[in-house]
Amino acid sequence: MEPITRKSELPFLEMVRTPQTGRSLLRPTGSDEMHDLLCVGFGPASLAIGIALNDAMDPALGSKANFKPKVTFLEKQNQFAWHSGMLVPGSRMQISFMKDLATMRDPRSSFTFLNYLHHKNRLIHFTNLGTFLPARMEFEDYMRWCANRFENVVNYGEEVVEVVPGQTDAGGVVDYFTVVSRNTGTGEISSRNARKVVIAIGGKAKMPPGFPNDPRIMHSSKYCTTLPQMLNDDMAPYNIAVVGSGQSAAEIYHDLHRRYPNSRTTLILRDTALRPSDDSPFVNEIFNPERVDKFYEMSAEERKRRIAIEKATNYSVVRLELIEAIYNDMYLQRVENPDETTWQQRILSESKVARIEHHNPSSRMRIHVKSVKNESEKEVLDVDALMVATGYLRDAHEEMLDNVRGLQPAGAAGWNPGRDYRVSLDANKVAADAGIWLQGCNEKTHGLSDSLLSVLAVRGGEIVNSVFADQLAGVVQDTRVRAML
Template sequence: MESITRKPELPFLNPVERGAQIQSPNNRSLLHPSSADDLHDLICVGFGPASLAIGIALHDAMDPGLNPNSAAAGFQPKVCFLERQKQFAWHSGMLVPGSRMQISFIKDLATLRDPRSSFTFLNYLHNKDRLIHFTNLGTFLPARIEFEDYMRWCANRFEHVVSYGQEVSEIVPGKTTNGVVEYFVVRSRNTETGEMTSRKARKVVVALGGRAKMPPGFPQDPRIIHSSKYCTGLPSVLKNESESYRIAVVGSGQSAAEIFHDLQRRYPNSKTTLILRDTALRPSDDSPFVNEIFNPERVDKFFQLPAEEREKRIAIDKATNYSVVRLELIEEIYHTMYLQRVRNPDERQWQHRILPERAIGRIEHHNPAQRMRVHVRSVDGKAEGKEILEVDALMVATGYLRDAHEQLLEQVRGLRPAGQAAWTPGRDYRVALDGEKVSSDAGIWLQGCNEKTHGLSDSLLSILAVRGGEIVSSVFGEQLSGQAQGAPLRAML
């Protein structure tokens, strides 16, 4: 990261400073702001990468420079994005120093859909006067902090159509005509004032992202922190970086490994322990042929498979994304462990330890002035695997749940087709609703929670550019005829 040249007047800023930057009206996207009282054509719940990609795809569809013959010229849909956070942020708690992206910069928010877009990562670099300097790095994998800055750069062009600090509480059926719902009402709460606001929309995209998954039985304690809050939450608990803290990390994936590795730099005098159920840290499989499962066209093939076959495919390809670590990081961690072995063969006396085939049995609560007691047990029940760790903090890197849409759509469940017990998204991510109860002009789309139907790439960045175009095409249909937004790249050039 140190070798990336920056313009003096445009440094990397912390989230608060970056959020305070004001974009010139001339740099705004082509989307037009609307009043909360308007009947919106589209409301996106959540403004993370998925919704941002949708906004970019809609902007590009309306751009006469990209689509000179498109019917979208002059098209001004009423669109609004609602976001709980006070500003755009992407995994701010995991912007670990030195961490890099795990996908190519070409899989940004626009390039695979249309490389002519002004929202490509390369155009971002050009705008920041870093294009040639990035080229000199000789890599396709930007620093994670730089890619977050790229997405924030894109998001700033949509600030006029985003309502930040709005936590959506529910989506309910709106006005009916002859028993048919014509639109939906999206209710949200201002996170600062508590004021409730209701907005109407014919079409709603729900893109909430994942929520922290904590193992059952873990007590609520400010010293027990999910990995999503590592960079933002841990410093407020362990305030003295020179202190001899004791810190445990549970998990066997990339986040757990990054945290375990970074703790040794952040708190150099601390004792750290990594607890994992597996026998070892395993490398992710990002080899070329295997990596093709994340190609946009693979979504079509996966969606057409029977449910049983989809489940098998996910299990087979799990090593590309779940409980795996980049090989380079594994090698760095192993080197650290080896040097400890050189100095002292007794692993129990090491400053940094890895406990494989272990799980946390229980955590004894103490007041803040005392350390927590973490009871570690062998996953196979053997007595020799038992150990008690006294720790000042426990980092939990056990992944995310992607079911937040269930509660949000509770009041809409009655509009599903008869006999349907779960939300069923189509290939275009539009959920099935009873045509006798809901107008064809109204609909709901789900994003980031469709792994079972759309494949492993569903919650990842890899297909966001193309998927954003597919959503725009599905939502606005003939209003954007003249440019098939969801078409493969070769058909668009």
């Protein structure tokens, strides 16, 4: 194999590679200590924050910061995982690898995707692929590679149940918060105190109202992890239905025939057809980090209108190459047999699930499907499983912060995040050096990119600058300037 590097390049590359064999610059904090920052959740959003904080402390990146923040991350999963239920074989990322967890903030970081490839000895091989879109499986491995450096500051298997105000000072002002968590293995309850808390818990599965609670009816997030355990005979003639019209629904529907070649699969969607996502260059600029500034400055009415206009970039749309692959499969069936009702793979457009009848586990469920335009048009499907790809709810913070509502400003209608994602709290009730930040649930105020990977690198830097403004004043370069490097 030809050499990847010249000798003259080795000193620089060794400087980048060497830290990857050890821990991050963050150090463990005892549960009984007052934390400077406690992050609820350790998915990509919190990981990006950890990376940005590490880089802000890294002398190799020119940092002169001389502080050792007491930071802990709490994660309910037992290990780092990113959409493990949707690591569909052959699926690719929908964004460039350049939008990793560091590059857009500071390409010199040792946490870039390119450095990951270099560390794994795959840089030249990836280059030969001629693509900006890695396999989803590889990008998840990249993020796990980054997360491994933070294992000493992450408590896995800890599900946060609530955040409550800490004790007040002599003036009756809250100057810290108590984060209460439950160990998912033992059920033991723990409490940790922190001046500042970031909540980044991601979305929870959104199921259509009226769907029964049956293990054979599962959200798309369980496709690769739960369905194969339940339908464990790859060659069995299963009947499987999929509900949804977005990327996840299309990926599952397309993969089912590969996973179960003798199965009959049906895709049920309300729209007239699968629609392509718009990821053309000018439209894709709505995911640029600087666009968050413009969106945040809009009125609530204008934000709502803008999201409706730009919805086709992210919701209920599918990448064109996948649509074409599905259409090709349908066409080949048409060549063999013009009678669609006999096909192994079918699409019922302009349709909805009207009712699901329960049967005992030894028999199939019965799904009643109706036309959304003419309910007299009906079809009955007997299925072994129903996959539901109807997205996620991003409101789990509401219950978690229920005991903090009394600290909101008078007349506040909800959690109002500032441009720096810090929620508005009454200055007469909460000390200036205490606060709460929200991540991944601010689409209405920060735009469509809020729950996506595109802005994580830059946003991680913004959060670090906001949380540690005093400690990093004059030390860390502005993240928006770094993003232009």
